[in-house]
Amino acid sequence: MPQEQQPAWTRLPLAQRFASALIDLDGVVYHGTTPVAGAVDALTSARSAGLRTLFLTNNASRTPHEVAALVTELGLPTTERDVVTSAHAAAALAARRIPGARALMVGGVAMKTALWEHGLTPVHKADDDPDLVVQGFAPDVDWRQLAEAAYAVGRGVPWIVTNS
Template sequence: MTDPLRPPNPLRTAPGGSAVPLDRAYDTALLDLDGVVYAGGAAIDHAADSLASARRNGMHLAYVTNNASRTPQAVAAHLTELGVPAAPGDVVTSAQAVARLIAEEVPAGARVLTVGAEGLYAALRERGLEPVDSADDDPAAVAQGYGGPGLEWGRFAEAAYAVARGVPWFASNGDRTLPSGRGIAPGNGAAIEVVRIATGAEPRIAGKPMPPMHRETVLRTGAKRPLVVGDRLDTDIEGAYNGGVDSLLVLTGVTDAGQLLAAVPQQRPTYVAADLRGLLTGQPPVVVSADGAACCGGWTASVRGDVLALDGEGGGADGALDGLRALCAAAWTRAGEGRCGLDAGKALETLGW
């Protein structure tokens, strides 16, 4: 089993390569949902077929989400409706991670002032805790999770009253935004700011990229060679880095090519793919020369002054991806432990990104 306390991955200066398909190289895919499997309630193109193929090839699929609003049963039912068969035990949520964290800190059966949706309430009950709705109910902790657009403003006030009195404050996750079918919407991190501004306090956060979420995932899946699959650098990829495991970034969610090039070390993925079809293939090698130039496929990326330049021509279905991988290697090599600030506009335009 992967050790949740394993040291983070070393500094990554180029995407990795794999001679065998990723669904053969890893035993378990730890898949984010929003922006990876679906967006706005609809399945993302190629997701269902790709996951079905990975499952047939022997890969265990686990769905790991920072969204604490729904129960694992509801998430599994939704996935099944979208053509991605799943059982509740295949789903791991940040609500479960924060519930375990709270249960380790408060007495058994303790009251927890809960601000969120049914997923958070159910996870707390699973740990033997009693959700309550008022700061006057003598809570031993405050738990805050995404409650959806219908969450009443007064719920934040109750949390603020309790936190201001010194009640320990926990949050399922800190995602400031989440993707929807209509665009990017405020996430739980935005709701946390309401209580933080009112109290000046800081919550203990369980969800990605924090270690409690990685621990919860490993405990529930038993993964030995996990691959984190996500669309967000600051949660999915950084969470994999913190857990010392490999990651695959898919470009179907919130991260675009420019943001990927500018990624700081802890947010640089092991692999990059356009979508979940990347699970079914290997990854080409990226070769970096002594002068920092990077080659992948038919492309060569290099730094010229303050510009990331791209030469050559990639062939095949993944030609544009090979160019992006080469650009990542040149950018990350130059940036080292920092963030690349080079102008990549023309190079990305060449690739159609």
């Protein structure tokens, strides 16, 4: 449709069309600890125009506090309330499915923190009688953690995993 036939609101900048934006981090705002070219400037402008930003990441190895600190270092002041990690999403789902569950944890400190913050008790072995398995990436995930998860899942324990 030609631009002159589009409704007037569709020609406004996104920051004026929407109140909030959900923004992926990895590869969109940064690569590792390096900002994506133009991302900080564009998001700063959008925020100045009134757009609220909520940052999302499927990286379960960092806490929201750590992610917020990284985004802030890049030049976008951010608090942990402005960040949702896959570890927190998985823990929230687990807590909704089985409140107060014993969760066999596959992951690192960020996953353990997310489980505690959602009222779940992290356990580390299939023989600890877990109610479910919650798995997320962390550099220190090893074959022992994966084996324990496999034993529990093989027994029919529900499995929540954040990413491959």
